[in-house]
Amino acid sequence: xxxxxxxxxxxxxxxxxVVAVDGVDFALQEAELRCVIGPNGAGKSTxxxxxxxxxPPSAGDVLFRGTPIAGIxxxxxxxxxxxxxxQVPNVFDGLSARDNVWTAAARVxxxxxxxxxxxxxxxxxGITAIAGRIVGQLAHGQRxxxxxxxxxxxxxxxxxxxxxAAGMTDEEVDRLVGLIRxxxxxxxxxxxxxxMQFIRRIARTVTVxxxxxVLIEGDVARILTDERVRDVYLGKRAA
Amino acid sequence: xxxxxSHLGNVVVLIxxxxxxxxxxxxxETYLIINATIFAAFAILALSLALIWGYAGILCFGQxxxxxxxxxxxxxxxxxxxxxxxxxxxxxLLPTIFxxxxxxxxxxxxxxxxxxGVITLTVSLILYRFVNQTAGEQWNIGDxxxxxxxxxxxxxxxxxxGRPGDQLxxxxxxxxxxxxxxxxxxxxxxxxxxxxxxxxxxxxxxxxRAELLGYDVRLYKLAIFMIGGALAALSGLLFANSVFVSPxxxxxxxxxxxxxxxxxxxxGTLIGPLxxxxxxxxxxxxxxxxxxxxxxxxxxPNLVLGVLLVVFVxxxxxGLTGLAxxxxxxxxxxxxxxxxxxxxxxxxxxxxx
Numbered sequence: 001x002x003x004x005x006x007x008x009x010x011x012x013x014x015x016x017x018v019v020a021v022d023g024v025d026f027a028l029q030e031a032e033l034r035c036v037i038g039p040n041g042a043g044k045s046t047x048x049x050x051x052x053x054x055x056p057p058s059a060g061d062v063l064f065r066g067t068p069i070a071g072i073x074x075x076x077x078x079x080x081x082x083x084x085x086x087q088v089p090n091v092f093d094g095l096s097a098r099d100n101v102w103t104a105a106a107r108v109x110x111x112x113x114x115x116x117x118x119x120x121x122x123x124x125x126g127i128t129a130i131a132g133r134i135v136g137q138l139a140h141g142q143r144x145x146x147x148x149x150x151x152x153x154x155x156x157x158x159x160x161x162x163x164x165a166a167g168m169t170d171e172e173v174d175r176l177v178g179l180i181r182x183x184x185x186x187x188x189x190x191x192x193x194x195x196m197q198f199i200r201r202i203a204r205t206v207t208v209x210x211x212x213x214v215l216i217e218g219d220v221a222r223i224l225t226d227e228r229v230r231d232v233y234l235g236k237r238a239a
Numbered sequence: 240x241x242x243x244x245s246h247l248g249n250v251v252v253l254i255x256x257x258x259x260x261x262x263x264x265x266x267x268e269t270y271l272i273i274n275a276t277i278f279a280a281f282a283i284l285a286l287s288l289a290l291i292w293g294y295a296g297i298l299c300f301g302q303x304x305x306x307x308x309x310x311x312x313x314x315x316x317x318x319x320x321x322x323x324x325x326x327x328x329x330x331x332l333l334p335t336i337f338x339x340x341x342x343x344x345x346x347x348x349x350x351x352x353x354x355x356g357v358i359t360l361t362v363s364l365i366l367y368r369f370v371n372q373t374a375g376e377q378w379n380i381g382d383x384x385x386x387x388x389x390x391x392x393x394x395x396x397x398x399x400x401g402r403p404g405d406q407l408x409x410x411x412x413x414x415x416x417x418x419x420x421x422x423x424x425x426x427x428x429x430x431x432x433x434x435x436x437x438x439x440x441x442x443x444x445x446x447x448r449a450e451l452l453g454y455d456v457r458l459y460k461l462a463i464f465m466i467g468g469a470l471a472a473l474s475g476l477l478f479a480n481s482v483f484v485s486p487x488x489x490x491x492x493x494x495x496x497x498x499x500x501x502x503x504x505x506x507g508t509l510i511g512p513l514x515x516x517x518x519x520x521x522x523x524x525x526x527x528x529x530x531x532x533x534x535x536x537x538x539x540p541n542l543v544l545g546v547l548l549v550v551f552v553x554x555x556x557x558g559l560t561g562l563a564x565x566x567x568x569x570x571x572x573x574x575x576x577x578x579x580x581x582x583x584x585x586x587x588x589x590x591x592x
Contacts, residue, residue, distance in 0.1 A: 052451060054450075054451075073450075073455075074447075074450040074451055075449075075450045075451075075453050075454055075455045075456070076455075078450070078451055078452055078453035083452075084451055090445055090448040090451065091445065091448060092441050092444035092448060093444055093445070094440075094443075094444045095441065095444055099437070100441075102437070103438060103441040103449070103452065104452050106437070106438070107452050107453045107454060108453075150448075150452065154452070154453070
């Protein structure tokens with residue numbers, strides 16, 4: 001098998017006595033689409049934070065195309081071609097939607113080309129109509145879309161989406177599903193999501209997190225019918 | 240609407256600046272010209288904080304440090320060099336390097352906003368204390384005595400470049416200061432419209448997002464902090480030419496004053512702090528003479544300034560520019576209410592600013 005795009009080995013993140021991520025071995029191939037599920041507090045978002053340099057891992061390695069990236073800083077990791085939509089939208093609240101996306105595009109492209117990329121990204125996500133609106137005044141779903149446009153504008157090789165469908169209307173979710181499929185033709189994606197309907201629509205391979213560790217990993221149909229997954233995830237949710 | 244305010248600001252500065260530049264030296268007496276020079280020098284200081292606090296979100300409580308360093312560097316260098324052109328260049332350069340050093344430790348150390356304010360304030364107060372005790376010959380730098388709390392009354396006046404000893408007249412200093420103020424103002428405007436400036440504003444809005452997009456926030460902050468330091472140093476250099484350098488340049492009242500100008504004028508604009516600075520200076524001067532009038536002896540300028548600050552923080556948190564924008568909007572609403580179509584347009588614009 002070729003070298004994975006992203007690989008973690010024994011990735012561990014401790015906060016005092018709490019182990020949020022516990023020895024995770026994870027591998028993602030080029031242009032793969034992976035869904036990550038797990039109950040609240042399973043360590044998914046912390047895992048993402050370790051991948052993007054927002055948190056320096058307590059132990060273990062993170063390799064991007066074979067290069068170790070653990071602890072090199074968020075901006076350096078972003079420059080290698082990693083884009084992330086965080087769980088709580090991280091946007092520039094005081095700026096217009098277009099200025100938000102422009103800031104993302106301007107990092108990778110100069111002048112006129114940055115402007116073009118901005119317009120393209122906004123069109124792909126379908127937020128051209130709200131280009132002039134101040135992002136702080138938008139609905140949660142729309143803010144998610146603005147952040148999504150910011151993530152795809154620089155065309156990163158790896159896109160991490162943390163609960164992208166939260167707060168979206170049905171039409172917005174439909175558009176998101178189409179967009180994820182389209183993005184996956186050229187980019188690798190890791191999507192964290194709670195909405196099982198949504199997972200069923202996009203997933204092929206699913207990784208299940210439980211108490212900071214990988215519980216099980218495999219084909220979506222098999223995972224969603226697995227006893228243990230039901231116990232830790234669906235079971236708990238129903239209870 | 241804010242764009243209208245911004246253009247309005249440009250026009251006000253340009254007309255006001257050019258008017259002062261050509262009108263005042265012809266009409267006013269020397270005393271007034273020197274006073275106006277001090278105002279203009281302070282306005283550049285206000286601009287320095289308006290830029291780094293209002294646009295980069297860096298609440299620097301110690302702009303006085305760069306202001307004082309600029310003044311002292313100029314005075315000491317000018318006395319030693321015997322001419323002022325290179326001294327003036329050094330007066331900008333040295334504080335900028337100092338800002339780079341200080342900024343490096345603060346931004347690479349990931350100091351949070353509150354501590355950044357405390358550290359910068361402390362630095363300016365350390366310098367204040369230090370310079371205050373520099374009386375005596377052991378504190379001479381070359382031919383220049385630092386002079387302790389007396390400062391350097393013999394601060395040389397700028398000479399024409401290449402003609403040592405040929406000093407500028409007060410009118411020339413005034414024109415130079417107002418000219419530099421105009422250049423600084425429009426320079427900041429242009430800077431903020433560039434890619435760098437837009438990213439600075441984005442960083443103010445959300446540092447984490449800027450990092451996650453691949454921007455090294457520390458570098459950007461350091462750069463804007465250095466520009467703010469250079470502007471404050473320029474202000475100190477011009478102040479030294481209209482008064483003379485003394486330790487009060489580093490003092491707490493100066494640091495505090497700059498923040499008051501910015502708050503009263505309006506944080507997040509350039510024109511606001513500039514107007515706030517000049518208004519407050521005029522007010523302080525007027526209050527200073529008022530207590531000689533019978534029955535007003537109790538008036539203390541600092542007390543009035545303090546009350547004014549409290550009033551603004553509580554009632555007009557967006558400052559004079561915010562007040563002006565609201566008034567403008569209200570007037571526009573009044574005049575357009577007559578036709579329903581126009582009223583709708585106003586409504587759309589306010590819901591869609």
